[in-house]
Amino acid sequence: MPRNRRPQDREEKREEILAAAQRLFIDDGYESASMGQIAKHAGVTVNTIYWYFRDKDDLLIAVLDRLLAEALTQYATIADRPLGDRLLWAVDQLERLHGLVNTVHTRAPASPAVHAWHTGFHELADALVADDLRNAGAADADLPAMTAIGTFVIEGLLTHRRDDADKRAVIDLLVHQLTTVPTRT
Amino acid sequence: MPRNRRPQDREEKREEILAAAQRLFIDDGYESASMGQIAKHAGVTVNTIYWYFRDKDDLLIAVLDRLLAEALTQYATIADRPLGDRLLWAVDQLERLHGLVNTVHTRAPASPAVHAWHTGFHELADALVADDLRNAGAADADLPAMTAIGTFVIEGLLTHRRDDADKRAVIDLLVHQLTTVPTRT
DNA sequence: ACCTGAACACCGTTCAAGT
DNA sequence: ACCTGAACACCGTTCAAGT
Numbered sequence: 582m583p584r585n586r587r588p589q590d591r592e593e594k595r596e597e598i599l600a601a602a603q604r605l606f607i608d609d610g611y612e613s614a615s616m617g618q619i620a621k622h623a624g625v626t627v628n629t630i631y632w633y634f635r636d637k638d639d640l641l642i643a644v645l646d647r648l649l650a651e652a653l654t655q656y657a658t659i660a661d662r663p664l665g666d667r668l669l670w671a672v673d674q675l676e677r678l679h680g681l682v683n684t685v686h687t688r689a690p691a692s693p694a695v696h697a698w699h700t701g702f703h704e705l706a707d708a709l710v711a712d713d714l715r716n717a718g719a720a721d722a723d724l725p726a727m728t729a730i731g732t733f734v735i736e737g738l739l740t741h742r743r744d745d746a747d748k749r750a751v752i753d754l755l756v757h758q759l760t761t762v763p764t765r766t
Numbered sequence: 767m768p769r770n771r772r773p774q775d776r777e778e779k780r781e782e783i784l785a786a787a788q789r790l791f792i793d794d795g796y797e798s799a800s801m802g803q804i805a806k807h808a809g810v811t812v813n814t815i816y817w818y819f820r821d822k823d824d825l826l827i828a829v830l831d832r833l834l835a836e837a838l839t840q841y842a843t844i845a846d847r848p849l850g851d852r853l854l855w856a857v858d859q860l861e862r863l864h865g866l867v868n869t870v871h872t873r874a875p876a877s878p879a880v881h882a883w884h885t886g887f888h889e890l891a892d893a894l895v896a897d898d899l900r901n902a903g904a905a906d907a908d909l910p911a912m913t914a915i916g917t918f919v920i921e922g923l924l925t926h927r928r929d930d931a932d933k934r935a936v937i938d939l940l941v942h943q944l945t946t947v948p949t950r951t
Numbered sequence: 952a953c954c955t956g957a958a959c960a961c962c963g964t965t966c967a968a969g970t
Numbered sequence: 971a972c973c974t975g976a977a978c979a980c981c982g983t984t985c986a987a988g989t
Contacts, residue, residue: 591952591953594953610875610876612872612876613876615980615981615982616981616982616983617980617981617982625954625955626954626955627955627983628954628955628956628983628984628985629953629954629955631983631984632952632953632954636982636983637982637983680875683868683871683872684872686868686871686925687797687868687869687872690795690865691795691797691798703926723935723939725932725935726935726936726939727939729922729928729932729936730915730922730936730939730940730943732922733919733921733922733923733926734914734915734918734919734922736918736922737915737917737918737921737922740871741888741918743914747910747911747914750908750910750911751911751914751915753911754908754911754912754915755915758943758944759943776971776972779972800961800963801962801963801964802962802963810973810974811973811974811975812963812964812974813964813965813966813973813974813975814972814973814974816963816964816965817972821963821964
C-alpha cells in the first residue's frame with residue numbers, strides 16, 4: 582500500500598507523528614513511550630521520525646510547544662475571572678500534564694534544547710503571574726519573590742496531587758497572603 | 767586477585783556499592799549512572815549488585831535513606847536558630863541533591879517502592895514544617911495549607927536554582943507571610 | 952525529498968554455572 | 971552464601987540503500 586499518495590501529505594505526516602507522541606508522552610510517560618511505539622501509532626517506521634525531528638528531545642519540545650499554545654488560548658478565555666479562580670482553573674487544566682513537568686526538569690540538564698525551552702517557559706509564566714499579582718494589589722517591592730512563590734506553589738500543586746478542597750484552600754491562602762499583607766519595613 | 771578475603775566483607779561490600787551509587791546518582795544523574803558504571807566504581811560485576819539490591823530503584827531508595835538520615839542529624843544541629851535561617855540552610859544543603867528530587871518524582875509512578883518512599887518522605891517533611899510553623903505562631907486553621915505552601919516553595923527553590931539574594935528574599939517573604947497574617951474569616 | 956531494513960552501541964535484568 | 975560470563979529483550983540513533 583502506497584503511503585504518501587499526495588505530496589501535500591508533508592505537514593500532515595508531521596502532525597500525525599506529533600499527535601502520536603503527545604498522546605503517548607502524556608498517557609505512558611516520556612520514558613515509557615519508546616520511539617518504536619510512537620512510530621507504530623503514527624503508522625511509520627522509526628527512522629521516519631528522524632526525518633522530521635532531530636531526536637526524541639526535539640520531539641518532546643514540539644509537543645510542549647503545541648500544548649503551551651493550546652493552554653494559552655484557553656487561559657485567555659477566562660481572563661476576567663478573579664485571580665484565585667484562574668489559578669485553580671490552571672492547576673486543574675495542567676494536572677494531566679504533571680508527568681511532563683517532571684520530564685522537562687529531568688531532561689533539561691542533559692539536553693540544551695529542553696533547558697532553553699524550560700527557561701523560556703518560566704519567563705513567560707513569571708510574567709503572567711507577576712502581572713496578575715500587580716493587578717491584585719501586591720506590593721511592588723516584593724513582587725519578584727511573590728512571583729517565585731506563586732509559581733512554586735502552582736508547580737507543587739501540579740506535581741503533588743491533592744483533592745479539590747485542599748487545592749482550593751492552598752490557592753485561597755496563597756492569594757490572600759500575597760495580596761493583603763502591607764509592605765514590610 | 768581474591769576479592770573477598772574475609773567473610774566480614776559482607777556489609778562492607780554493600781556499603782561500597784551504595785557509596786558508588788550515591789556518588790554517581792548525584793554527580794551524573796540517575797539515568798546517566800548505568801548499573802555498569804556503578805559496578806565498575808564499586809569494583810564488582812554488574813550481577814553482583816543484584817545480589818545485594820532487588821533492582822536499580824531499590825538501589826535508589828537505599829541511597830535516599832542514607833542521605834535522608836544524614837540530613838536529619840545535621841538538621842538537628844541547628845534546631846535553635848530562627849525559622850528563616852533554618853529553611854535557607856536546608857535549601858543550601860539539599861541543593862546539590864536537586865537532581866534526585868526530580869528522579870523521585872519521575873520514578874514514583876512506575877515504581878511502587880519509590881512511590882512509597884516519596885509518600886513517607888512528605889509525611890515526615892510536612893510534620894517538620896507544620897511543627898515549625900506552629901512554633902512560629904501560625905494560625906491553626908490554615909496550618910495544612912500553610913504547610914503545603916512551605917513545602918512547595920522549598921521544593922521549588924531546590925529545583926529552580928536562584929542566587930543567594932533571591933533565595934533569601936523568597937524565604938523571608940514566605941516566613942513573614944505565613945506567621946504574621948491574622949486569621950481569616 | 953522522503954522512507955526503509957538492517958545494523959550499532961547501549962541499557963537493566965536474568966540465568967546457568969561456578970566456588 | 972556469594973559472585974561471575976554470557977545471554978536476553980529492549981532502547982535511541984545512524985547508515986547505506988532505495989524511490
